[in-house]
Amino acid sequence: MFILFLLLQLFPLASETLLPGRPECSLAAHSYRTNIQPGDLVIGAFLQLSEIFVTHKFSFSAKPTKVLCTLVTFRYYRHYLAFLFAVEEINRSSQILPNITLGYQIHDSCGAEPKALSGALDLMSGMKHKIPNFSCWRNNKMVGVLGDLATSTTFIMAQFLGIFRYPQISYGATDPIFNDRTQFPSFYRTIPDEEAEVDGIVQILKHFGWKWVGLIVSDDATGFRAWERLTYALASYNGCIAFSSVLKYNFHINSDHENNIFQEIEKTTANVIVLLVTIKYTYSLAHLFSMYKMPQKLWIASSFFPNVMAYRHEELETALNGSLSLIVQEGEIPTFEQFFYRFSPKANDELTRDTWEKLFNCFFSDSNSNLRYILGDTYKTCTGNETLNAADVSVYGNQNYRVTYRVYTAVYALARALHNLYSAQPLANHWDKLESLKNKVKPWQIPQSLCNEPCAPGSRKSKREGELSCCYDCIKCVDGEMSNITDAPGCSKCPEDRKSNLQRTDCIPKTITYISYMDSMGFGLTTITLILFFAVYAVFTIFLKYWHTPIVRANNQHLSCLILISLMLCSLCTLLFIGRPTQICCLLRQITFGIVFTISVSSVLAKTLTVIIAFNATKPGSKLKKYVGTQLAIILVIVCCLAEMGISVGWVASYPPYVEADMISEKDIIILQCNEGSVAFFFCIIGYIGTLALLSFIAAFLAKDFPDRFNEAKNITFSMLGFCSVWGAFVPAYLSTKGSRMVAVEIFAILSSSAGLLGCIFLPKCFIIFLRPEMNTKKLLS
Template sequence: MQRAQKHQVPGSTPGLILHYQISYSSENPILNNKVEFPYVYRIIPNELSEVDAIMSIFKYFGWNWVGLIVSDDDYGYRASKRLEKVMRKESVCLDFLVRLKCNSYGIVKEKIQETIYNSTANVIMLFLSSKFAENINDFFDHDKIPKKIWIASSYLPHTVFMPLVPAFDTLNGTLVFSIQQGEIPGFKQFFYSLNPFKYQHDILFTNMWQLLFHCNLPTKTQVTYRYNCTGNESFDNIDLAAYETFDFRISYRIYTAVYAMAHALHELYGTMTSLPKSAESLQVYFKQWQLNALMRRVKFRTTSGDEIKFENNGDQPARYDILKHYFFKLGNLKRIKVGSFDASKSDGNQLFINNNASLWEPYFSEFVYSNCSEPCIPGYRKAKIEGKPSCCYTCVQCADGEMSNITDAQNCMKCSKYEKSNSGRNSCIPRNINYLSYEDQLGATLSFISIILSIMCAVILGIFRKYRETPIVRANNQYLSCLLLISLMLCFLSSLLFIGRPTQICCILQQVIFGIVFTISLSSLLAKTLTVIIAFNATKPGSKLKKYIGTQLSIILIIVCSLGETVISAVWLASNPPFAEADTLSDPDYIFLFCNEGSGILFFCIIGYMGTLALLSFIAAFLAKDFPDRFNEAKNITFSMLVFCSVWVTFVPAYLSSKGSRMVAVEIFAILSSSAGLLGCIFIPKCYIIFLKPELNTKELIVRK
């Protein structure tokens, strides 16, 4: 820590001494303790800020796997502790940590060498205090020099005084965060005006003069060079840049420290309005705490544009130049600025990197990657490897329905229920919509069949109207036959409501219309069968069934049966009606659009009600199949009911095990096949007799029989 300085007000008597310190070189963070050091300020950031600045370049290049070499002293321990804390926060891991001692030989030296050479990290940090800097040479074998990116603290320049060693080649291109450079007005002109004879008592300056110009000063007793200095030597003949003469980093800090104190004293002096302005009045009327309060308010800009102000802890905001160091065999050092760090920037862009490739070659660009594991490309996520640091991981592809569109994703994001992940798992795409459409081959085929069958019904209806006076049409109640044909035609057409994109109105109509028209069809068959039974039994002597012969009983029976179906449908629509639904869970690649029955119980009640009517029709037809009538259609109704019941018995398990368009196709197939069974079994034989066996369709034949 820099020794405290006593600042005396210019022009005052020796009595006014202010025990203040504005340090320009001490970076020890202990000075931030304002309880122990209330009057200490710094014109440079503390050493922990340098750690934060180094972490910013890690984030910039995405490095998360690094090595750390620190000196085995307070400086090294503070740096490693701070680094480990910040690295945990920024998800950066240490491949190794070496604490370098002043005398590391034998087995210890070999272990450290092996650690450095076998490291998989391409970035190694050096936090070495000045007395440890030279020891780094002991750990480099000329034949095993690792090619790494070296990032060092500001103490590294001390290594330029080492003799020619392999470390020069290894550390060439090292990045160093150095305190910011600035301009001191008039300093260069002052430097060029220096003369060794004017400052002949300054040993450092006279030695530097002899070293630069290779001459002897008469004040020196020992003759080293062949020529004597004249004092007229010119710096124009010397490559001062090689010696970083005008780097001005330390000098610039001294310059700003003096000006900071001057600003505080000037403001203190300005507060004296009614008091005599003299050194004695400052000593009498003002106390140290008053100057301390003014020091906290100091704020000004230098000629370089830097804003000078003190933080709450008495430090300056961290500002660093990122320098690339090149070491030469003659002991010279060349620095090239490749970036900067300014913690005072409020926009978050604190790190600036010069992307000029010539500044980074040849020691940097090929090792820009330093990670424990290969980055996980989009479509994959990181998975922890048991027993390894958090920076070491394996990449696992996102599951179906999940995606990641960034590199090194921690977790995969789930796609919305209307989307699926693409084959690369790096984006979500809309899921395919599945419903029975007219554009689909299956939908087009079913719609074509339903239209053909409905047209067939209309044609047969026309035939029955044309041949309505023939015995075969009159024999089985032509009015019920026409009603049955109309209801079957509506059954075929109702299947079209199941095709196309489901909507709320379609979902309601398809189930209601399907249930009612099918009930009318089955009621007509039951009425036809009962009419035959009643007509046969009414011919017996003393039968009371003669009064039921006619169409009135059939109409009442159809109305009553249809009313039962209508009541069930009304309760269904009032309580829990069908609605359009999208199934997003059954298949990850498809969204199934379908009509949800709402109430499955009432849906199967409708199916059960129709099944009951079909069973009654089957029983009645089976009982009347042997009645002696030429045109008795009881046998045909019996076969049609067998077809109908077979279709709907197999429908239930097939419907429950299907989904999407297949489920709708199963229901349409059941409607078409059962309706076609009724049409084929009952009306095709009659059409056969009408057109192909007209001799059987005569009144004389019936009377003769």
């Protein structure tokens, strides 16, 4: 309503206009290129057939100068012919508006808002002085308006025409504001709005993973809306705008502005640049690409792009080769090409006459062109019989009918609406004539357009301080973490039983390890165990063979055999420590080791005490005679073993050992081992055996000075000294090691202490048996 109020203030009152004489204030008349054809029903059409040549800013303090336009541009001239063709086709048809002739009044809007508004007033009033809502047309029914191509001119017409509910169909305006039915109740269009185009471009960028893009927009509301929508959409998938430039409209050269845009394009690291400009700015864009040698980039444009390519220039075509563009689906216009090439100018068709003079470099004899008078007699006269063949129009671009088809469709939409009003029949579907869009794009190498290369799987993004979120460094995941996607925001920690592979792209199972019979350590320990076992067994066999010899019978031969048997069992019990741990092995190995070693050490203690008692029993009046013999020794061994068994039962009952997977000691390895359940009970057994060994050492040390026939005490002293040294060193070594090395340390302690007992106590006897048989006599021992 504000527009209407403003117009009423500017225009003279209708009553004053009808009076003779010139009104004090009137709207300045604009000159148009027009084509008027009367009819029963008249369609007004505003088609942009030329471009603004000179524009001035409105100061609102002085009268604006007139808008100057270029000659009719051929790529727009096809829209004009499509309009004429559609009207003629409908007038010939018996299916649409039979017995009704459509007329038209066509204006060249020139893409200028003043001409668009002035022309809309002319359509409604029909006279030189414009009177809103008052028509001076005779027998002329204006039923609707078609136009315009540019959003700016369409908008100003829609505001005015919507007041009087005149239907308006645009074939090029993409502004989403036209979707507002309250503000534009009678506005329609045959093109999607610009939001759909921006969303389409975003889908392309997202599909190819282009997150670092440049942006050039037109210096109008459409450009800034597109900039906001694209920026927001890019941020939704972590994309960024590398640079953004505003393309200003100027038909003439503005070298500073163009150079600034070129500098932005040249220095950017983005390989993809989006062009979102309206059709009004196509010349400015074409001029920019024609004047500068653009770097190799991939350009993505909205549906205005074919209009840019219509400007034939080598630099332009080279720079834009391989670009992507959204296009509005074109449809078939049957027999339009025949109409196009046989068309010739009519006397009242100044639009075609201007085009003819431009195409054929001639002038009509009645032409008012200033250039005709300048050239004088040197000009060529247009006959009107010239024809549009392919050679004449090829320089103006390819014959695509996308925009042309939208004009054709708009005329038919208005005609079918009128037909339905007259016949009250359902609206026919004209779109069934469209063909499916065929994809003819050949395979090509998809370029990358990112601020930096994407972070490969196995790494994570690390934001650079002070830069956009699209610019980041790639940090490789640390050991134990992984990422299996590109541009991962962070690395995921692997579960405890898994480790990251070398590429840090997956978590793989950790290697399970234990002391196996097959690995070098396990094989070596097993070999030593078997050697020791057979060595003890050999000594045991020797003792059995020489059972009745003095050297074997001396110092209680039964205890000697018991010690040898326990040493064989000690060596074999180490095999429980080798191999894959099981629950039974974990329960048996420490208990077996403790009991067998207790038997061995307690037997040595009993042997030493037997020697001491036997020596002291020979003294007169000694009461120890009743303790001489094997009975005391056997009781002592049994009591010591029962105490050890009591400790073991308490251990198993309260804190039984169990199988444990150690994932901490070795970073990339799972060590299967036996957890002792209670370290206190384990060292209690070690301490108990150590106590027995210490007592044996003390007893043997006291008996070392007995006569030579009882010199076994010296051997026991050295064996217990070695035994205590081994197990004394075992404790700190065991506590300072982890994993499989703990088991190896214990096996080594068992084998070395067993070998010490064997070597110190029994090998000297074997030496006498085989190498000093003369010493193995009763005479020498008595």
